[in-house]
Amino acid sequence: xxxxxxxxxxxxxxxxxATRTKIFCGCSTAFGGKPNTHTCPVCTGMPGTLPxxxxxxxxxxxxxxxxxxxxxxxxxxxxxxxxxYPDNPQNYQISQLYLPLCRNGYVDIETTEGTxxxxxHEIHMEEDAGKLFHDEQGSCSLVDYNRAGVPLIEIVSEPxxxxxxxxxxxxxxxxxxxxxxxxxxxxxxxGSMRADVNLSVREAGSNVYGTRTEMKNLNSFHAILRAxxxxxxxxxxxxxxxxxxxxxxxxxxxxxxxxxxMRSKEDAKDYRYFPDPDLMPVRVxxxxxxxxxxxxxxLRPEKKARYxxxxxxxxxxxxxxxxxxxxxxxxxxxxxxxxQPKKVSNWLMGETLRLLKEKDMDSEDICFSPEHLAxxxxxxxxxxxxxxxxxxxxxxMFEKDIDPExxxxxxGLKTVRDENALQKAxxxxxxxxxxxxxxxxxxxxxxxxxxxxxxxxxxxxxADPVRIKExxxxxxxxxNVL
Amino acid sequence: MNIxxxxxxxxxxxxxxxxxxxxxAMEAVFDRMESLEEKVHAYITADREAAIxxxxxxxxxxxxxxxxxxxxxxxxxxxxxxxxxGILTTCASKMLSGFVPAYSAEAxxxxxxxxxxxxxxxxxxxxxxxxxxxxxxxxxxxxPRNYDHVPGGSSGGSAAAVAAKECFFALGSDTGGSIRxxxxxxxxxxxKPTYGTVSRYGLVAYASSLDQIGPLTQDVTDCATVLEIxxxxxxxxxxxxxxxxxxxxxxxxxxxxxxxxxIPRDYLGxxxxxxxxxxxxxxxxxxxxxxxxxxxxxxxLVEYAIPxxxxxxxxxxxxxLERFDGIKYGYRAKDYDGLHNLYxxxxxxxxxxxxxxxxxxxxxxxxxxxxDAYYLKALKVKALVKKAFDDAFSRYDLIMGPVAPTxxxxxxxxxxxxxxxxxxxxxxxxxxxxxxxxxCVPCGEDSKGLPVGLQLIGDCFQEKKLLRAAYTYEQSRKxxxxxxxxx
Numbered sequence: 001x002x003x004x005x006x007x008x009x010x011x012x013x014x015x016x017x018a019t020r021t022k023i024f025c026g027c028s029t030a031f032g033g034k035p036n037t038h039t040c041p042v043c044t045g046m047p048g049t050l051p052x053x054x055x056x057x058x059x060x061x062x063x064x065x066x067x068x069x070x071x072x073x074x075x076x077x078x079x080x081x082x083x084x085y086p087d088n089p090q091n092y093q094i095s096q097l098y099l100p101l102c103r104n105g106y107v108d109i110e111t112t113e114g115t116x117x118x119x120x121h122e123i124h125m126e127e128d129a130g131k132l133f134h135d136e137q138g139s140c141s142l143v144d145y146n147r148a149g150v151p152l153i154e155i156v157s158e159p160x161x162x163x164x165x166x167x168x169x170x171x172x173x174x175x176x177x178x179x180x181x182x183x184x185x186x187x188x189x190x191g192s193m194r195a196d197v198n199l200s201v202r203e204a205g206s207n208v209y210g211t212r213t214e215m216k217n218l219n220s221f222h223a224i225l226r227a228x229x230x231x232x233x234x235x236x237x238x239x240x241x242x243x244x245x246x247x248x249x250x251x252x253x254x255x256x257x258x259x260x261x262m263r264s265k266e267d268a269k270d271y272r273y274f275p276d277p278d279l280m281p282v283r284v285x286x287x288x289x290x291x292x293x294x295x296x297x298x299l300r301p302e303k304k305a306r307y308x309x310x311x312x313x314x315x316x317x318x319x320x321x322x323x324x325x326x327x328x329x330x331x332x333x334x335x336x337x338x339x340q341p342k343k344v345s346n347w348l349m350g351e352t353l354r355l356l357k358e359k360d361m362d363s364e365d366i367c368f369s370p371e372h373l374a375x376x377x378x379x380x381x382x383x384x385x386x387x388x389x390x391x392x393x394x395x396x397m398f399e400k401d402i403d404p405e406x407x408x409x410x411x412g413l414k415t416v417r418d419e420n421a422l423q424k425a426x427x428x429x430x431x432x433x434x435x436x437x438x439x440x441x442x443x444x445x446x447x448x449x450x451x452x453x454x455x456x457x458x459x460x461x462x463a464d465p466v467r468i469k470e471x472x473x474x475x476x477x478x479x480n481v482l
Numbered sequence: 483m484n485i486x487x488x489x490x491x492x493x494x495x496x497x498x499x500x501x502x503x504x505x506x507a508m509e510a511v512f513d514r515m516e517s518l519e520e521k522v523h524a525y526i527t528a529d530r531e532a533a534i535x536x537x538x539x540x541x542x543x544x545x546x547x548x549x550x551x552x553x554x555x556x557x558x559x560x561x562x563x564x565x566x567x568g569i570l571t572t573c574a575s576k577m578l579s580g581f582v583p584a585y586s587a588e589a590x591x592x593x594x595x596x597x598x599x600x601x602x603x604x605x606x607x608x609x610x611x612x613x614x615x616x617x618x619x620x621x622x623x624x625x626p627r628n629y630d631h632v633p634g635g636s637s638g639g640s641a642a643a644v645a646a647k648e649c650f651f652a653l654g655s656d657t658g659g660s661i662r663x664x665x666x667x668x669x670x671x672x673x674k675p676t677y678g679t680v681s682r683y684g685l686v687a688y689a690s691s692l693d694q695i696g697p698l699t700q701d702v703t704d705c706a707t708v709l710e711i712x713x714x715x716x717x718x719x720x721x722x723x724x725x726x727x728x729x730x731x732x733x734x735x736x737x738x739x740x741x742x743x744x745i746p747r748d749y750l751g752x753x754x755x756x757x758x759x760x761x762x763x764x765x766x767x768x769x770x771x772x773x774x775x776x777x778x779x780x781x782x783l784v785e786y787a788i789p790x791x792x793x794x795x796x797x798x799x800x801x802x803l804e805r806f807d808g809i810k811y812g813y814r815a816k817d818y819d820g821l822h823n824l825y826x827x828x829x830x831x832x833x834x835x836x837x838x839x840x841x842x843x844x845x846x847x848x849x850x851x852x853x854d855a856y857y858l859k860a861l862k863v864k865a866l867v868k869k870a871f872d873d874a875f876s877r878y879d880l881i882m883g884p885v886a887p888t889x890x891x892x893x894x895x896x897x898x899x900x901x902x903x904x905x906x907x908x909x910x911x912x913x914x915x916x917x918x919x920x921x922c923v924p925c926g927e928d929s930k931g932l933p934v935g936l937q938l939i940g941d942c943f944q945e946k947k948l949l950r951a952a953y954t955y956e957q958s959r960k961x962x963x964x965x966x967x968x969x
Binding site: 041044045046047048049050051052053080082084086089090091092143270272273274277278279280 | 687845
């Protein structure tokens with residue numbers, strides 16, 4: 001009975017920090033760029049070069065630590081993690097093992113049983129590696145060091161989560177918090193947020209942890225959910241058949257919806273961690289912590305409270321809009337222009353989220369400007385366009401941030417006010433739909449809805465459906481029309 | 483006028499006064515090399531035409547009065563583990579055969595700013611690992627004072643070049659005595675400054691927490707002058723420090739009145755050659771006559787310094803040398819089968835035996851299960867060594883002793899017994915473990931006519947005390963035995 005088992009999950013989350021330059025040199029961290037153009041002797045591991053800590057990395061990491069209720073170490077060190085691989089120009093990664101920057105924090109997540117604290121074991125700073133490209137013919141591999149030295153923080157949770165849903169709630173909370181801090185854009189699809197899942201199962205009620213596995217290569221929340229389910233089932237099946245779970249690292253294959261062992265405990269690497277002698281220990285002053293604490297931006301809980309006060313939005317709307325910093329920013333900027341909180345919220349919660357989902361995009365990728373959304377809302381308010389037309393225009397705005405006013409003007413999408421044109425359209429619809437006309441006259445009130453729809457279709461949506469209905473009623477009740 | 487008889491400072495004055503040009507000086511150096519280099523082999527790379535071109539460019543700037551400071555136009559030799567933009571930098575290893583850096587070390591940049599002109603790159607022990615300059619992949623350097631003997635190491639090429647007058651001064655690097663010991667063996671002045679005084683940017687790291695660049699010169703005056711130019715806080719090196727006391731030449735005062743000097747009893751005990759002991763005691767007499775008090779004392783933990791040093795230095799080296807993998811630059815094996823094999827063959831073929839020995843030793847002491855027992859324990863010893871020196875410096879201004887237990891060994895003797903070679907570093911490594919400044923000045927010869935080096939160790943940032951005592955000793959000795967510089 002699989003129901004007897006409890007799943008225990010801990011996460012290791014890597015987040016790329018939003019600094020302009022790399023962690024130990026002055027190279028740009030910009031995404032993309034031709035291979036090896038954002039590089040210098042330091043981040044390509046040339047002989048004799050030395051790392052120098054980018055203080056902004058420390059500031060961001062402290063900000064994340066404070067927002068997740070961590071203790072901030074007043075004295076921390078960088079360590080070298082030694083391993084040979086060509087994506088790593090020095091063949092060691094500069095990270096923190098012995099004295100990390102942040103420890104003993106937590107975040108609150110909402111579960112069906114109420115609020116739950118998920119512990120954070122530590123947060124440490126480290127550098128990203130380069131990217132390898134393997135030639136399809138297998139004759140060579142190429143390496144791009146643009147990513148080498150991009151700053152990361154690794155957030156290690158306690159094994160406090162008991163389901164995939166809780167893991168996702170934890171990640172969503174982290175993502176929102178970090179986005180609010182401006183410390184990262186946390187885009188999973190671009191790899192600026194990545195999570196490894198440590199999972200074990202145990203009999204319900206037991207207080208001893210089972211043997212865990214570590215799952216890598218999880219590129220979306222969806223993949224994490226599926227991997228948790230898959231790994232839970234795999235471990236339970238092993239235990240049920242009298243076998244044991246191996247302590248190992250596994251790689252999730254999203255296409256095949258299954259995981260494969262990468263390396264087991266026996267061939268676990270010895271990274272020979274030791275303090276990096278090229279970097280001085282980092283001393284964090286109380287003044288610095290205080291300064292960062294004071295300049296922390298409004299985080300989600302405060303924002304939610306303010307939205308209730310200022311905009312009187314339903315809780316449901318507030319929850320969704322504040323769930324993504326970028327969405328909340330667009331909301332506030334648009335409301336500042338058009339002063340219609342609920343209308344703005346409707347556009348964001350309805351069409352915006354629908355299109356994001358349809359196009360598999362991140363809210364960070366939204367490109368339309370608040371000015372244009374406010375303009376669109378204004379066009380509908382002034383009845384210049386109908387809501388049907390507005391949705392069409394919005395799709396284009398979503399795609400390439402067009403100016404709705406100009407576009408409506410240029411494409412002749414304004415609502416037709418010409419009574420003669422409307423009368424003519426209605427008459428044509430009545431003439432070509434005798435059955436519906438008869439149904440209506442026989443008392444089937446619903447039939448008029450169909451006729452309104454047909455007329456709107458004939459008008460390409462550019463008419464006021466209320467006015468069409470009025471004209472239809474007049475026409476249908478006056479016997480002299482036919 | 484014999485250009486080669488001048489010190490760097492004398493030459494610089496002559497050039498600034500228009501009596502000699504930078505080109506004359508460089509020509510003199512290369513003429514000297516033509517007659518001697520075949521026997522000494524101090525250099526790995528020295529391109530006459532390129533050096534003359536550099537000298538011409540500097541001479542023009544001197545004539546335009548753009549360069550007016552000391553060292554302007556003075557030819558300098560640089561150890562081959564210090565990067566020089568556009569010029570081969572091999573660390574005396576096959577691993578870096580053909581490696582031409584796109585940047586210069588900060589120390590080289592500081593010298594160039596002052597107008598010193600690069601002659602070429604000097605031979606050394608491979609990756610600075612060795613005490614004899616015999617582990618070089620590019621041949622052995624010989625001691626100019628006696629070609630059957632080693633020049634010491636690892637900065638043996640730099641020391642030999644200064645002693646042979648194949649340069650006016652040189653840069654070396656000192657991780658466990660690599661400037662001071664060859665200076666002592668070749669009879670020149672060599673100094674390791676306080677850790678952090680000279681930027682390590684561009685110095686190919688052996689053991690980052692111990693490495694320090696410093697000068698090898700003909701006399702103490704040159705040493706102070708060069709160090710003044712080398713010292714700078716560098717934003718590119720997190721371990722470099724800001725100092726406002728780098729006017730080292732102000733310390734060239736012939737006076738040690740009231741200076742308290744201690745000689746650790748162990749530094750003159752068992753294992754020290756009697757000729758060496760006698761020369762050091764004679765030097766102590768000289769300093770005493772000039773007003774210093776000199777006494778023996780017990781410096782704790784001397785015997786633990788060597789194991790601690792080789793543990794820490796090897797650990798850091800094992801990691802520092804990981805970047806030499808045959809992927810990005812340097813040597814790559816011709817035939818290999820897959821990535822792992824590429825690493826294995828390139829590194830097996832590219833590194834020499836001594837480097838491999840230290841990489842293996844270092845990887846071992848850092849490995850899981852041994853880290854605490856070896857590496858962490860060595861760090862604790864390092865802290866205790868520092869404390870022992872702190873105690874000593876509460877009583878003494880300086881510590882003095884020999885730079886090595888013996889004078890320069892014969893070629894081919896040392897590498898047969900690496901452990902014995904490691905033990906010969908006993909008097910120099912403590913200064914590196916504790917980050918202290920130390921200087922070596924010639925103090926006579928042994929019965930075979932080989933130079934003996936007097937080492938003075940100071941507390942952190944006390945370079946001026948060191949230079950004052952060294953200068954006083956050097957000048958006093960000159961009075962009694964004539965010019966000590968002459969070969």
